[in-house]
Each structure stands twice: as C-alpha cells, then as structure tokens.
C-alpha cells in the first residue's frame with residue numbers, strides 16, 4: 001500500500017477540492033481558535049459535504065473539553081479526531097470511548113527524550129501523528145512549519161498506523177519518506193502561500209511526490 005497523505009488546516013473549497021482530486025486520504029479541519037486555519041463548526045460542515053467516501057474528515061482539537069467536542073460533532077460528521085494538545089493517555093482513551101470515533105494522538109518530538117511517549121500513546125490511540133515539538137513560546141502547538149531530526153525514527157517500531165508531520169514540503173517529502181519509511185505524511189504550512197491560505201498547486205505537487213514510488 002502507498003503512502004497516505006493528510007492535508008491539514010483546510011479552510012475553503014478550492015484547497016479542499018485540490019486535496020481530494022490529487023488523492024489525499026485525510027483532510028483536516030482545525031478547531032482551535034488561535035490558529036489562522038481555524039474553522040467554525042458551521043464552516044466545516046459546509047466543507048464536509050464536498051468530501052467523498054474514502055477520504056477521512058479529521059477534526060483537530062487542542063485539549064478539548066467534552067462540550068467543545070459535542071459542539072463540533074453536532075455539526076460535522078467527522079471520521080477521525082486528532083488531539084494536538086497535552087491530553088493524557090487516559091483522556092485520549094476517554095475521548096475515544098465517549099465519542100465512539102477513532103483518535104489520532106499527535107506527539108511532538110524534538111529529541112530522543114520524546115520517543116518513549118510514542119509507545120505510551122500507541123497503547124490508547126488508533127493512530128499516531130509524529131510531529132515536530134513546538135517551541136516553548138509558540139502560539140500554536142502544531143502547524144509551525146518546523147521539522148525535527150527524522151533520523152530519530154529510523155528503524156523504530158510503532159504500535160499503530162502513523163503519519164509523519166512537521167515542516168514537510170513538496171521539496172523535502174520524498175527524502176522524509178525515504179528515511180523514515182513513514183506510512184503517511186501530514187502537511188499544513190508547507191502547502192500554503194501565507195499562514196492559513198492553502199495553495200492548490202503546492203497541494204498537488206506535495207501529493208504527487210508523496211505518493212510516487214520511492215526508488
């Protein structure tokens with residue numbers, strides 16, 4: 001099976017259409033108000049009708065309480081919940097059982113000290129997203145266009161299906177996959193022309209390169 005691609009932080013129909021037509025397997029909507037990619041539940045619902053079967057609609061949350069999840073789920077038929085805050089393993093398991101939806105936990109990596117958490121969260125999540133750890137003073141816990149040292153993942157066993165994220169672009173995604181053997185990749189700022197503005201051409205180039213056979 002080829003590499004799966006998630007395009008994250010979609011806010012308007014043109015970028016979403018480009019992602020779907022180019023073969024994205026996952027499309028992400030950000031429900032975090034401080035993000036330039038934030039969408040309301042109503043806006044996400046309008047975009048979601050454009051998404052065909054076979055493409056998973058992912059809702060990205062940062063330390064959501066139950067009411068925040070309920071508010072979004074009342075409007076948007078999500079297929080997968082992405083947790084991008086400091087949710088504990090217990091909270092991940094709780095959200096999974098309360099919503100009945102599969103959960104992908106994002107794990108920030110900046111060095112070898114972060115790698116044990118990949119195992120811990122693999123026990124309670126359906127999928128993992130291995131991302132660059134945000135700097136201490138960052139406003140956003142993800143979507144910062146920063147990469148980490150991909151060599152940290154070489155030969156690493158994962159308990160669950162996983163996506164690589166953090167600073168990926170059409171220019172570097174082939175090398176990232178070749179090195180890490182990632183099953184999937186996730187991108188946001190690397191396919192934008194400005195924060196929060198997706199560039200359909202960069203989306204198409206990213207997906208074409210990520211899904212091309214690696215020699």
Ligand SMILES: O=C(O)c1ccccc1NCC(=O)[C@H](O)[C@H](O)COP(=O)(O)O
Pocket residue numbers: 008009028030032035036037060062084131140141142143144145146165166167168186187188189190
């Ligand atoms: O994208 C955001 O604005 C965002 C806000 C809060 C938490 C996470 C966020 N994005 C997470 C993603 O899924 C990104 O695709 C991932 O971190 C990679 O981002 P980038 O380095 O910009 O490609």
